Amino acid sequence: GAVVSQHPSWVICKSGTSVKIECRSLDFQATTMFWYRQFPKQSLMLMATSNEGSKATYEQGVEKDKFLINHASLTLSTLTVTSAHPEDSSFYICSASGTSGIGEQYFGPGTRLTVT
Amino acid sequence: AQKITQTQPGMFVQEKEAVTLDCTYDTSDPSYGLFWYKQPSSGEMIFLIYQGSYDQQNATEGRYSLNFQKARKSANLVISASQLGDSAMYFCAMRASGGSYIPTFGRGTSLIVHP
Numbered sequence: 390g391a392v393v394s395q396h397p398s399w400v401i402c403k404s405g406t407s408v409k410i411e412c413r414s415l416d417f418q419a420t421t422m423f424w425y426r427q428f429p430k431q432s433l434m435l436m437a438t439s440n441e442g443s444k445a446t447y448e449q450g451v452e453k454d455k456f457l458i459n460h461a462s463l464t465l466s467t468l469t470v471t472s473a474h475p476e477d478s479s480f481y482i483c484s485a486s487g488t489s490g491i492g493e494q495y496f497g498p499g500t501r502l503t504v505t
Numbered sequence: 506a507q508k509i510t511q512t513q514p515g516m517f518v519q520e521k522e523a524v525t526l527d528c529t530y531d532t533s534d535p536s537y538g539l540f541w542y543k544q545p546s547s548g549e550m551i552f553l554i555y556q557g558s559y560d561q562q563n564a565t566e567g568r569y570s571l572n573f574q575k576a577r578k579s580a581n582l583v584i585s586a587s588q589l590g591d592s593a594m595y596f597c598a599m600r601a602s603g604g605s606y607i608p609t610f611g612r613g614t615s616l617i618v619h620p
Contacts, residue, residue, distance in 0.1 A: 423608065432596065432612045433550075480548060484608075491557065492538045492600045494608060496550035 391487050392416055395497030402473055402504055410468045410500045412483030418463035419485035423494065424456075427480045439466040473504040507532045507604045509597050511611035518587045519619050525572070526582040526614045528597030534558075537601035539580040541571065544594040544613070553595075556580055587618045 392415040402408050412422055420441050425433040437447045437458050445458035455477075457469040470477055480501050484494040508531040518524040530539065541553045556564045556571045564571040572581040584591055597611040 430615075432610050435607065438607065482548075482550065484550070487552075491555050492606060492608075493540060493552045493555055494542075494550075494598075495552060496542075498547070498549040501548075 391495040393419075393483065393485050393495045393497040395483055395500055397500060398498060399501040400503070402502070404474055404504055405472055407469055407471045408473055408502060410470075410481055410483075410502075412466045412468070412485075412497050414464045414485045414495075417485075417488050419466075420463060421486050422460060422466040423484045424458060424466070424468050425482045425484070427482060427499075429480075433482065436468075470502065473502070475504045478502055478504045507534075507537075507599050507601050507609040509599055509609050509611035511597055511614050513614045514612070515615045515617070517617050517619060518584075520589060521586055523583060523585045524587055524616065526584070526595050526597075526616065528580045528582065528611060530578050530580060530597070530599050532578075532599065532601045532603065534601040534603040537599055539571070539573070540598040540600070540608075541569070541580075541582045542596045542598060543591075544596065545590075546593070550596070554582070584616075589618050589620060592616060592618045 394413045396411045422439040424436045437445045439445045439460040441460045447453045460466040482499045484496045487493045510529045537558045539556045543551045554566045554569045556573045568585045570583045594613045596613045600606045
């Protein structure tokens with residue numbers, strides 16, 4: 390149980406275009422999902438907390454108009470990188486809190502975004 | 506504010522030996538949870554083990570155990586009988602009530618298991 394899928398696993402897009410990344414909890418309901426960005430050989434940087442049915446809470450320094458997050462259902466959250474630029478190239482990871490009550494996170498496999 | 510410190514950027518261990526990965530934390534909250542995650546080269550983060558701040562005993566999950574020393578604010582991960590497949594990045598993390606349970610991650614430790 391507690392499987393999180395993420396799609397696509399990798400994407401290459403041209404500068405100025407938008408890219409949507411989907412994060413799904415496959416066998417449990419996730420009221421809260423997290424979106425992270427990870428640079429090579431670095432830790433996870435939390436971008437935003439996504440709550441089902443409400444607006445996402447963005448971390449300081451993250452442009453909410455550039456990184457649009459929608460959590461439309463208890464199993465799906467999406468991250469849209471709008472007007473992507475080469476500096477947005479990164480590894481994006483989503484996670485969902487498990488249902489055991491201890492707060493563990495289950496992560497998607499990640500999306501590698503390359504903006505050319 | 507919550508903080509996780511992992512001071513070992515890289516560790517090497519011989520196959521079948523045990524290894525300890527260090528983690529210290531800082532929080533003023535009495536209620537918090539400590540977690541370890543493994544990130545293989547594939548990139549997917551895997552939840553390994555959890556320790557609650559009120560747990561009296563150290564957590565264990567198979568070959569993983571957590572050496573929890575509350576007074577020292579340390580939560581070291583011990584991997585026994587290392588296997589080649591244990592080679593990965595390992596992240597210590599915390600969630601605390603004062604931080605609205607927003608996860609805080611350490612910088613990670615790269616573990617390489619030699620045959």
